[in-house]
Amino acid sequence: MCKIGFFVFCCRLLAVLKIKMYKIYATGWDLIVFSMVCVLLDSEQGTMWDLWALDWVHQKAECLRFCIGRSVTHVGQLPVSADIEYEFGTRNPYNFLQVTYYKLQRAASAAHTYFVANPSHLEMRNNIEKYRRMDGVTDEDFQDRESHNEKHWVLYDAALQLEANSEWKQAAEKWKACVNETLQQTEECRVQCEVSQLSPVFVFCPALSLSLLSCRQSCVTQVATRPGRISAQEDFLPTQLEHLHIAQFKAGDISGALQTLRSLLLFYPSDKDSLDNLQLYHETLGGDTESQSAQPAQVPFKPLKVHYIKITTVVSKQVTHLLSYPFLFVLSAGGPVPQVGVTITMDDEMLNGTNRVVLDGVMTEKECDRILQLASVAGSLGDGYRGRRSPHTPHETFEGLTVLRAVKVGGNDITEAGLRDALSSISVRTVLHSYFRSPSGLFITFTHLVCRTAVTDDQKGRLDLSHPVHVDNCLLEPETKQCWKEPPAFTHRDLSAILYLNDDFDGGELFFTNRDAKTVTARVKPSCGRLVGFSSGPVNPHGVTAVTRGRRCALALWFTKEKRVVDDVMIPVLDNMSSWGTMQIWWLFACFPIYCAWSVVMP
Numbered sequence: 224m225c226k227i228g229f230f231v232f233c234c235r236l237l238a239v240l241k242i243k244m245y246k247i248y249a250t251g252w253d254l255i256v257f258s259m260v261c262v263l264l265d266s267e268q269g270t271m272w273d274l275w276a277l278d279w280v281h282q283k284a285e286c287l288r289f290c291i292g293r294s295v296t297h298v299g300q301l302p303v304s305a306d307i308e309y310e311f312g313t314r315n316p317y318n319f320l321q322v323t324y325y326k327l328q329r330a331a332s333a334a335h336t337y338f339v340a341n342p343s344h345l346e347m348r349n350n351i352e353k354y355r356r357m358d359g360v361t362d363e364d365f366q367d368r369e370s371h372n373e374k375h376w377v378l379y380d381a382a383l384q385l386e387a388n389s390e391w392k393q394a395a396e397k398w399k400a401c402v403n404e405t406l407q408q409t410e411e412c413r414v415q416c417e418v419s420q421l422s423p424v425f426v427f428c429p430a431l432s433l434s435l436l437s438c439r440q441s442c443v444t445q446v447a448t449r450p451g452r453i454s455a456q457e458d459f460l461p462t463q464l465e466h467l468h469i470a471q472f473k474a475g476d477i478s479g480a481l482q483t484l485r486s487l488l489l490f491y492p493s494d495k496d497s498l499d500n501l502q503l504y505h506e507t508l509g510g511d512t513e514s515q516s517a518q519p520a521q522v523p524f525k526p527l528k529v530h531y532i533k534i535t536t537v538v539s540k541q542v543t544h545l546l547s548y549p550f551l552f553v554l555s556a557g558g559p560v561p562q563v564g565v566t567i568t569m570d571d572e573m574l575n576g577t578n579r580v581v582l583d584g585v586m587t588e589k590e591c592d593r594i595l596q597l598a599s600v601a602g603s604l605g606d607g608y609r610g611r612r613s614p615h616t617p618h619e620t621f622e623g624l625t626v627l628r629a630v631k632v633g634g635n636d637i638t639e640a641g642l643r644d645a646l647s648s649i650s651v652r653t654v655l656h657s658y659f660r661s662p663s664g665l666f667i668t669f670t671h672l673v674c675r676t677a678v679t680d681d682q683k684g685r686l687d688l689s690h691p692v693h694v695d696n697c698l699l700e701p702e703t704k705q706c707w708k709e710p711p712a713f714t715h716r717d718l719s720a721i722l723y724l725n726d727d728f729d730g731g732e733l734f735f736t737n738r739d740a741k742t743v744t745a746r747v748k749p750s751c752g753r754l755v756g757f758s759s760g761p762v763n764p765h766g767v768t769a770v771t772r773g774r775r776c777a778l779a780l781w782f783t784k785e786k787r788v789v790d791d792v793m794i795p796v797l798d799n800m801s802s803w804g805t806m807q808i809w810w811l812f813a814c815f816p817i818y819c820a821w822s823v824v825m826p
């Protein structure tokens with residue numbers, strides 16, 4: 224333990240010196256050292272395999288960084304914003320393209336490509352009918368121009384069709400091709416992760432591992448999501464293997480079926496039906512030792528498949544482990560490090576959307592209470608919105624408190640709490656940055672402590688909301704489903720985070736909707752230490768249901784990726800924190816000889 228402690232100490236010293244004094248970023252070796260520290264710290268559960276996996280990922284990333292630097296221009300390496308990703312994900316440019324091509328044959332394929340991802344778009348359905356009636360337009364003109372990216376879906380649908388026609392031999396061939404294509408796409412997506420994760424934020428070990436690993440992990444769902452859909456098809460790969468297994472069996476290819484069954488068992492080793500089938504095959508094949516000993520599909524998808532399962536398992540394990548240390552390498556915090564176990568409670572899938580997450584355990588009850596205390600004292604001194612009433616509803620009062628105000632209004636206690644409040648926002652940043660694997664940096668743009676209190680005796684028959692449905696960085700127009708990125712919206716906000724502080728009130732649930740501002744897609748009940756993070760753009764319209772009893776407090780934080788748009792109220796706080804960072808260096812210098820002597824005396 225002593226050696227590990229010394230090792231950690233040296234690494235931290237090295238990193239602090241490098242970052243603070245020379246202002247240079249970590250190299251590949253630093254990354255490897257940092258990941259080793261991570262794994263060693265976690266040695267109770269960690270294994271050498273974890274260490275090798277991370278080492279391998281880092282080396283590959285280094286190599287990629289080198290190659291990309293040589294062959295891709297600087298502009299080509301720039302990250303794209305979530306909004307642009309959303310636009311292309313929903314194939315919106317094809318809508319414009321079909322308008323541009325109007326009266327040309329090519330409009331048909333643009334319209335079809337858009338319609339594949341937006342099957343409920345009635346206007347496009349009508350347009351397609353119009354194009355069908357156009358002279359010279361044939362069925363071949365309705366091509367999906369994006370299908371090269373989604374070949375596995377084309378194969379999937381074709382295989383289903385063959386299965387429906389009981390053409391088992393061809394179906395088996397198609398399912399095999401589909402499995403291979405899915406694995407190939409997953410692998411390509413993972414390579415992309417390594418490309419997009421090459422940013423200076425690597426200096427923070429948990430952030431590095433988390434963002435890269437969670438990116439790789441997300442490839443499984445990304446590949447399993449049909450174009451234009453938001454949720455992935457559950458158990459995509461095992462489902463294909465199941466189909467392949469049935470098709471092979473029906474086509475009389477028992478040894479192929481046995482091989483596929485073994486692959487399937489890698490996913491569900493204790494599945495009763497599969498185990499029964501395995502037994503049956505063994506009996507049927509009798510003395511055919513060659514077929515009996517067939518390993519999980521060797522050809523043609525052996526290496527990828529095994530890799531797929533192993534990496535997925537390692538990744539989930541690492542993500543869970545590393546999430547326990549979100550505060551460990553918060554450089555500027557200094558002093559004792561809060562060891563709070565953070566868990567992922569709801570992800571995109573459970574929240575029915577994209578770029579949303581609910582994490583628990585980000586703050587302890589004690590920490591929530593301190594900030595609530597701050598809200599009470601500072602709230603009684605005056606609030607961010609002057610009046611006692613809410614800007615959103617007459618049935619609630621609303622106290623808003625910025626961090627600077629917390630520092631200004633109080634004595635030492637409040638100032639300290641205000642700073643801690645800001646510090647927690649740094650930790651929130653680390654956690655969210657890691658989770659959402661943003662390729663660029665995240666800068667705090669505004670933080671706001673908000674309490675909403677139900678006005679007693681004024682709650683009967685209440686139909687309104689505590690906070691109407693809105694999008695944080697654009698003006699939502701539910702009728703047209705447009706979101707205008709223009710003032711007075713806070714257009715520079717990229718990531719929103721709400722850290723809840725209590726649950727002793729009625730109502731006050733956060734909910735997400737579709738762009739119609741009506742269809743509720745997910746609900747989140749606040750509680751102390753619960754953090755909701757989501758991208759601030761049009762994919763995440765949200766609101767708060769009426770608070771009908773008690774007082775609901777939360778710390779709202781917004782981050783920006785593009786540039787350092789720090790709200791002026793934050794600057795003194797951030798300045799204060801950087802001087803803490805410098806103090807930390809002196810502390811390390813002073814203690815270094817003592818630490819060395821101690822580690823020699825205490826082997």
Ligand SMILES: O=C(O)CCC(=O)C(=O)O
Nearest residue numbers: 690695721733767777779
């Ligand atoms: O308090 C919440 O849960 C959400 C608040 C919010 O959406 C906002 O302030 O923009």
Ligand SMILES: [Fe+2]
Nearest residue numbers: 693694695765
């Ligand atoms: Fe909001």
